[in-house]
Amino acid sequence: MKAWRKPREGYRLKLLLFLYASSIGLIWCIATPLYAALSNAAVFDTDVGLFRAGSEWLLVVLDAQRSCISALSAALLMLGSFAYAANTVLSTAAWILLHSKRLLAWPSIVDHFGDCIGKLVIIAVGTAGSVAVLLGCWYVVFGSIGAWLEPILGERGTDWVQLATFAIALCATAAIFIVADVTRAVVVTDRASTRFALSTALQICGRAWPKLGFDAAGRVLSVVALQASTAWAVTHFQWLSGTALTFFAAVVSVEASALLSIMLRVGWMAYLLREVQRFKRTVRR
């Protein structure tokens, strides 16, 4: 087996830019008809006016175009589904391209892609189903404990307990996503069956759960902080209702947040691929 070689300089940057550009393209598939519907509204005469006075007029535009957006909703849903499916293909490509520095030939990459795409789709569907079941169970528990606890703990105490159940459910959801990602990494690394990959992933997670958990939490919190701080800056400084310069600042902030979010995701994928390799070496010994 060839030793893993460090990727050439600039490779990951090209991959990132490719993913960013593809994401923008897919987002605009959904955004374009929505934008066409909303911008047709004749209730304002300037772009800037939408975002003045507490964005009140934005609500008016949304309401004025309500029937138009409803009519588009089926098409938007289809476009959204298509975009999500296309993004699954992109994601699979990203996994394989990140791994592909071990393989040199493009035909091999294409063959690898064909081998993995079905399994990754199964993982995506399984993940969604597991999360749905988990959240359903949580919802039942959440609803039933309130009336029971309230006479004992009061409103505030009961709310805190309910919040704690939500936190537990959130951690369990995060664990499902991490296991799913590690499973994807195993599938891509070993071309293993989904079942074998899942069992290997569970072993890896069992051994390295603190490291994986903290890394994932850090990345998610970074994305949240990034988006929240962008939102705060844009709204606090009213960049959307300001001058062309402030609008440019808004554009830069939004796109930088999007690119950084993708970077964090790709970094996580590369990290998991390394972890799987490390696990395989450990097992072989």
Added chain:
Amino acid sequence: LDAAQHRVQGTETIEWRNSSEVPANELYLHAYLNAFAGPRSRFLRQAPEHRRSSSESPIPGGLIIRKLSARELGDMDLLPRLAKHSPDDPDDATDLRVDLPTAVAPGQVVTLDLEFTAVLPALVERAGFSGTFHAIAQWYPKLARRTKTGEWKHFSYDALAEFSSDFGDYDVTLDVPNGFVIAAPGHSTLVAQDATRHRERYCTSAVHDFAWFAWDRFVVTTAQFGTVNARVYASRDQAGNTRRTLESLKFGLDQFGTWLFPYPYADLTVVHPPDNARAAGGMEYPQLITTGGPWFLSDVGLHAIEALTLHELGHQWFFGAIASDEYWFPVLDEGLTSWLEAKAMQRRFGNASLIDTPFFSVSEAALRHLQARRYSRRGPLAIPAPDFGDFDGLAGRVYARFPTLLDTIGAVYGEARLATAIAGFARKYRFAHPDVSDFLEAMRMGLDHGAYMALSTSLASDGWVDFAVTNITVAPSTNGVFENRIQLERRGTLDFPIELQVQFENGHIARRHIVSVRSSQWIDWPYVSRVRVATLDPEHRIAIDDDLGNQSRRVGPPDTNSRLALLIHWILSILWSFGWP
């Protein structure tokens, strides 16, 4: 109060003077709690999804009158003369007629002695119990109001209607187990206390109802606002909401006192029900209001507690002191109070009056106007509560559409003029039970003819309007002047003066004031440049307009809305960040 059985045993003395011009051969008693006595009452016959609260009461209630006698008739037992059910409704017993053996002459007094048991239902709407929390409202046999002409304003309890009675002085002694705190209107005096129970006496004057609450977890916070002694009753967890409630009371008493007339009582009680009794919240009684909401409301940027407090406080004027009939004319109490609340919230919080976060702010008026447009062309606004059909319809038309109409009149004809007219109505009809004709007369005296007609049409008929720019034509230039023509249309039964703004290709912007738009008319606007955009009502004064999407028309393709495009792209990319497989 028997807190274990959730019953109130009571004795009552009603001293009633016939102040009408006609002898009274009968009396009518409201027995609202009988609405929960059985599933076939008028209240419960209505489908749950049509009511204010869609819940069913698993534990029934009722009002059992065990004794009814008249002192002036030698303590004659009138119980056999008390009807068993509401007129023409054998399944309902909330509106009970008492047939008098001798008429009560104008100016004569009759003193009734009653004994009754109020059986509190599981709390569904306004009155009942939840755990140890007791909302004791509409709990006693209440005399209906009689007009000067001798008409009894009696009605059975409808799910969409509220309550109405006449002014009187109340002297109420309440007996509860020790450990329970009483929240009641008026000034209290501890009468007696022993090892297990205590009694408090409450006296209020010039009110038309008396509701009270008892709970073993109330914490009381008091404050003095000028001459008004305010008391807030809430659980220990509600400290944040209590503080905001008191701030809102101070603001509201000051503002409403200035705009209308000073709060006419010395005491004001506020009850914040616990979360499991939220059906008792958001309600008004003379000198007592109920609010509600989770303990963390104050911390998440929502001004719900302030809005609710100001709304219920506003009812102390439009319902309390003015006492329009809530059954026959809900628009006069809920409609006017909603307008008053929105005005106060705008004054206090500006455009962030509903949601105020670092990221996003929304005004209450914006949402109200949206809702008003959804309930256009549904008929007159001044109809009895049951005629609205369901609570959504009542809320949309009375709580949203009527205040939006007032906002439109204020924006077009002058806010100060409208406020003065409404204040004039309020001051003139203090303690006088006005009806819609009194309100319209006050508006006719205080407003322009156009404003009065808009109100009159909306209240009595069906008021709606849709202004539109439907066409723009530009004839080729002759002598350097283009013949610009703009077609305007007005649909509906209302009319308002309106501004037309025109933007030309050379960047020039001009406006023209139009007193009245005909159903269809062309406006000629010759100018050295072509029209680019024509917009009716550019400052959006006419909030009641049905369709804001047809008030502007462009010649040529729409301008690029880059900010809107960025906002859509940004929202989708945030979803993408968290949803990428």
